[in-house]
Amino acid sequence: MTDAVADLPADTGASRKAGQFLYGASVVLLCAWVIVPLYFLLLNTLSSPEEVNSFPKSFLPHFDLGSLTFFANFQGILRALWNSVLVAAMTMVMSIVIGAPAGYALSRFEFRGKEAFRLLILLTRAFPLPLLALPLAVLFIRTGLDDTAFGLALVHTTLAIPFAVLITFSLFSGIPIELEEAAWTLGCTRFTAFTKVVLPLILPGITASAIFAFVISWNEVFAAAVLTIENRTLPAFLLQTLGEAPLHLKFAGGFILVVPALIFIFAVRKYLFAMWGIANR
Secondary structure, X not given: OHHHHHHHHXXXXXXXXXXXXXXXXXXXXXXXXXXXXXXXXXXXXXOOHHHHOOOXXXXXXXXXXXXXXXXXXXXXXXXXXXXXXXXXXXXHHHHHXXXXXXXXXXXXXXXXXXXXXXXXXXXXXXXXXXXXXXXXXXXXXXXXXXXXHHHHHHHHHHHHHHHHHHHHHHHHHOOOHHHHHHHHHOOOOXXXXXXXXHHHHHHHHHHHHHHHHHHHHHXXXXXXXXXXXXXXXXXHHHHHHOOOOOHHHHHHXXXXXXXXXXXXXXXXXXXXXXXXXXXXX
């Protein structure tokens, strides 16, 4: 019995070290999973066509900017970039305007079918978009929304709303309702209590939810390719342009598609960390 008790601290220390090792290894693998593809994308974008097709590859490129120069001078690329920014911005605004009140209602009110409603929100993401392509195209043509940024933003908002609702629901649930009740006793209405007490606390999370909506819209290509012709977004434009393009131009197109989203996320990264803090209260 005494020997077993004496061995317990050693076993606990070994288990703790094993857990720390697994945690560190998981972090390294996750970072490699994200960084390595981005590195090879950058390497091939800044390399000459001969280096892109060569093997083995050098660790550093020789900085041949011919592929990027080709896209910078390519007709229609700036318009497609503007369309992507415009559609993503509208998607971001509409998803928050619709999703945040729904998340607040789910976190603050009890009503019949609440759990079923949350499940239905998740199931909307499981419905395959290709099945809706033809009905959406016919509907948009009849209503005049085809080949417009607003029409495409409506589709992207539908894709982003489930994330906006569930994220804001979890964040509103992390804010004690007693704060609002205290504001009510001091003369605030429900709306003023929300705007003066809850909204300042939840604003980082709202911003982070908007970031997810922006990224979803930025990366979406199927609806953009089906519902637009002249006003294509950048992913749909690159898909149409690079179908038969050489490999080095495909890498450059992927780089142009990825970099703006990375810059946007990096610029608002503090809101992501703030959301993490709110959600873990």
